[in-house]
Amino acid sequence: MQHNPLSTSASNNKALTDSFGRSFGYLRLSVTDQCNFRCLYCLPDGSSCVAKTDLSLQEIKQLVTTFAELGTSKVRITGGEPSLRKDLTSIISTVKAIPGIQTVALSTNGYRLQKDVRHWREAGLDQLTVSVDSLDEATFALVTGQDKLPQIMAGLELADSLGFDSIKLNTVLLKQHNAAALADFQALVRQKNWTLRFIELMQTQTGSAFFRQQHLSAQALEQQLQQQGWTVLTKTATAGPAREYQHPDYQGRLGFITPYQQDFCDSCNRLRVSSTGLLFLCLFAEQHQNLRPWLNQPTELLKGWLQQQVQQKKASHFLHQQNPGATRNFAMIGG
Template sequence: MQPSLTDRFGRRISYLRLSVTDRCDLRCSYCMPKGFSGFEEPENWLRFDEITRVVAAFARMGVGRVRLTGGEPLLRRHLPQLVSQLAVLPGVRDISLSTNATQLHKHAQALYAAGVRRINVSLDSLDKACMEKITGRDSFSSIMAGLQAGKQAGFSPVKLNMVVMRGVNDHEIMRMAQFCFDEGFILRLIEAMPMGDTGRNSQYMDIGPIRDELVKAFQLTPAAEELGGGPARYWSTADRKGTIGFISPISQHFCATCNRVRMSVDGTLYMCLGQEEKFELRPLLRAGVSDAELESAIRNAIELKPERHEFNSQRHKIIRFMSQTGG
């Protein structure tokens, strides 16, 4: 094991979010614009062997958590094969998946068998018409089927990500919380981020007052246990059977404890969602760099990681869409 991966601000990097495709079968209003066609060409996607080399290099430097994202990762063919390759890498101790769940009923069992143990599912509403408005597709029934397939496969925990949007779905938060409590899911409420025109037009809401309402309504107290390696701050019911996480990148940023980087489907490392610093690994991989050279390149990339985002002061800075970065 090499020395741990630490940025110039003393933050240890322990989490890699790995996009396996920039395609998606939905068009969520805050993520990808309708009619968008600027997808990466398949010949520029990292192959499974290239992805495995990158993850192995990160793992040798102490990065033990890997999350597969997109786009919609389940649109990448043979994804369980990639999972099985990553699961046996020394140092990789946690493989999770972010999905919209429309395809999950087809793949849940195979993904679990390959080594995925935790999933996050995007679900912004329990109203069929509202979901169709947000996602641009008739997606609700397939997502519900995917959630049940996930439970049956054994994923634990199953977290539901709800991007809170004023005048769109904010009236459903109490209902969504009760649904998650009843089903054994963990709800996570997320502030919309101003990435691209889609993100900036997403009716941002400060979730601080929402948290206060939920704490009072369900007698929530701060959760003591860690529930993944991410930025959510969790609160639980007295019996610990109900948990809600709050992700507040705008109203209460968590940059000082940021522990992650993202890699897009073409092998570009992004150091921060709210900054432009990036480092391209694909040219190095296809030029035949050694493992030592690859690790050195990753360390150089981490040196580019900024201290914090500037979503509050420069809302128009990031023109790329969330789907292009990796969720």
């Protein structure tokens, strides 16, 4: 690696803040880009088998420790499908033990929930997010390529008994598959203290045709909720981009993630690192920077490098110009 002199002032413990005044206390860390589902909007042909080396447990520890020293308090472990890592439980416990990390979250397709969620909770997992694109078994199988909805829902029931800080379900809005399913999802959160978020489909390099066929604005659904007396909740400092709603007759909440909304990026508070150590300043950036070589350098150099990189973050993504950047699919970084 070429020598890159960094000033002492650039290497202090100042929180990561970009040139637009946004602070980044939330790290989304992918631990693999492999997935065992074949979701129509992500990997309809399944995962590729390109040989590569994912970040090791020791590299993850060093990486998250550095981010924590720069003010990161929340880490979300993502994939691909993170439960394909045989050491996922060790990753959770290692990240949770790092000073400064207050919250460890996991995003999963739920395939191994029944087998492993108790171990994850015991290892220190605080928050759980599971992808559930339909509550109809046939539609779920069509969208994901896996006929596993009953097992996933049973895993969620088990998770519900384990005292997680929050359980969330993510549903990608698809015009032909779940556009009319609002009532089904409302019935679920009437009885369960879970949060279900509808995510507008986002364009990727390999999914342009599918995007044109299936993209559905969440605006009409959100207006329906407002007319039914749902009220929006105030976000916490490390919350993601969702607008979440509550209703006195429902135990759970419903939310919306709408990346095509004009001010979507104004409150950005998260950075992403891929399973091979690429820093994603934005999910839809044109280029990504390799931080892995810096893991062999003194921590202060990595801190300074991260602070310099964050200054290059743009004000917004360019999805409005039909430009998904270098993101081929969401398995490469976990959305």
